[in-house]
Amino acid sequence: MAxxxxxxxxxxxxxxxxxxPREVEEAWEQKRxxxxxxxFIAGGTVIQMQREQGVPCPSHLIxxxxxNEMNGIVRMDSxxxxxxxxxxxxxxxxxxxxxxxxxxxxxxxxxxxxxxxNRGTIGGNLMYGKGDTVPALxxxxxxxxxxxxxxxxxxxxxDFLENKVDGLVTAFWIPYPIxxxxxxxxxxxxxxxxxSFSLSVVNAAGRMxxxxxxxxxKAALAAGGGNIPAQCLEEVENRLCGxxxxxxxxxxxxxxxxxxxxxxxxxxxxxxYKQKTAANLILSQLYSNAERNGGKxxxx
Numbered sequence: 001m002a003x004x005x006x007x008x009x010x011x012x013x014x015x016x017x018x019x020x021p022r023e024v025e026e027a028w029e030q031k032r033x034x035x036x037x038x039x040f041i042a043g044g045t046v047i048q049m050q051r052e053q054g055v056p057c058p059s060h061l062i063x064x065x066x067x068n069e070m071n072g073i074v075r076m077d078s079x080x081x082x083x084x085x086x087x088x089x090x091x092x093x094x095x096x097x098x099x100x101x102x103x104x105x106x107x108x109x110x111x112x113x114x115x116x117x118n119r120g121t122i123g124g125n126l127m128y129g130k131g132d133t134v135p136a137l138x139x140x141x142x143x144x145x146x147x148x149x150x151x152x153x154x155x156x157x158x159d160f161l162e163n164k165v166d167g168l169v170t171a172f173w174i175p176y177p178i179x180x181x182x183x184x185x186x187x188x189x190x191x192x193x194x195x196s197f198s199l200s201v202v203n204a205a206g207r208m209x210x211x212x213x214x215x216x217x218k219a220a221l222a223a224g225g226g227n228i229p230a231q232c233l234e235e236v237e238n239r240l241c242g243x244x245x246x247x248x249x250x251x252x253x254x255x256x257x258x259x260x261x262x263x264x265x266x267x268x269x270x271x272x273y274k275q276k277t278a279a280n281l282i283l284s285q286l287y288s289n290a291e292r293n294g295g296k297x298x299x300x
Contacts, residue, residue, distance in 0.1 A: 016061045023067060024147045028168055030062045038062055040168060042085055043119040045112075046128050070123070070170050073097070082172040084123025088133075089114070091122050100176055103186040103205050107136040110190045110203075123169040126157070134161070134230040135205035136188050137172065139220035145171045158232060183210040187285040190225065191277050200225030202263070202274050204281040208240075208289070216240045223278040228263040235260045236282075245290035253286075254279050 018041075021027040031038050038060035041047055051057055064070060070085040073094045080096050091097055092108040111117055111125070111132050125131035126144065137157045145154045148167035155165065157172075177184065190203040203225040209218040219240040224230030236256050243249045257279035265271045 016057050016059055018061045018063055020063050020066050024069060024152075024168060024170055025150075027062050027064060027067060028147050028150070030060075031168070034060045040064055042121045042124050043087065045116050045120040046124060064168075075176075078176050079173045080176065082122060082174070084126075084169045084171055085121050088117040088120050088122060088125065092117065101136075101140055101174055101186070103188040103207065104133065104136040104140060104174075106188040107133045107190075107203070107205065110188070122172065126160075126172075127169060129229075130200075130226065132190060132200055132203055132225070135203055135222035135224050137174075138222040138230060138232055139186065139205045139207045140174050141220070143173045144169055145173065161230065179209075183212075183214075184208060185289045187289070189281045189285060191281065192225075201269055202226070202228065202277045202281065204278050204285075206282060206285060208286075214244055216243055216245065221282060223261055223263075223282070227266050228274065231261060233257070233260060233282075245286055250283050250287060250290075254283055257282065 019030055021030055027040065031040065037058055039047065039058040039062065041061045042064045047057065047061075064085060067085065069083070071083040073080070073082050073086055073090065073096065075081075075096060080100070082091060082094075082097075088108045088111055092105050094105075098105045108117065108122075112120070122133060125133045126137070134157070142157045143154050144157050144160050145152060146160070146165060146167035146169045147153075148165065152170070153167065154173070155163070184207070186205070186207040188203070188205045191201045202223060204221070204223040206222075207218075207220045208216055211217045219237040221233040221236055221240075222230055223233060236253055239253060239256055240249070258275050261275050261278050263271050263274040263278070265274075
């Protein structure tokens with residue numbers, strides 16, 4: 001079925017034409033045909049914000065709202081599949097997300113106001129490039145499916161971002177914990193200028209799996225926010241693995257964070273401030289969980 005044009009009553013020459021494709025392939029062809037004169041639109045929160053900032057609206061908007069395959073939150077074997085068109089509030093309220101991936105639910109809870117979460121989509125949050133969900137998706141080993149150049153593809157979220165893929169995001173895939181009985185915890189935290197109603201200054205997420213002896217078996221840490229491309233903190237993760245969450249380890253991690261997390265400065269905050277803030281966010285969470293898990297003994 002061909003894409004349907006939506007003609008706005010009283011439309012002026014500067015108003016965009018809105019198209020409503022019903023399939024991913026059709027949406028991609030619409031964008032390929034019109035190039036820079038067209039943009040995909042889902043919740044529309046980013047385009048609305050850009051218009052308020054004086055950025056011209058494209059002459060063609062390709063609405064994705066009628067593409068059923070881009071919706072739904074469902075368990076598929078060992079993965080939770082989240083359609084890119086699901087609203088942020090859909091993700092936050094999902095029982096599966098709350099039970100198995102609480103750091104993602106917490107990340108969404110910290111995004112903007114309820115009205116924005118009801119309209120904004122998780123796919124749009126990734127494509128925005130400054131989305132608060134990205135660190136949580138990274139530590140959860142999430143992958144993203146997207147349509148590009150006539151065919152579907154899937155990449156880890158980190159590779160998708162680093163390669164700056166210009167594709168149509170269709171879904172996210174998050175692996176369920178392999179051993180649900182293993183001692184584990186996750187967290188997400190954010191520092192912003194006005195709580196959740198502004199871009200983050202810094203946000204951070206983490207996920208830990210502990211062995212029977214209390215040592216860290218697996219660690220995943222990421223930080224980003226604002227104008228900071230989300231970063232996986234691999235050197236800090238490597239230092240954690242095999243260690244107890246002891247005060248000695250945490251003190252060492254603080255110095256390592258300052259050396260390896262490399263955010264840019266901006267008009268409001270220096271790089272050094274962001275480094276210290278990220279280190280404090282992560283280490284305060286590790287310390288709190290070490291208290292609950294009795295893991296603050298010295299490494300031996």
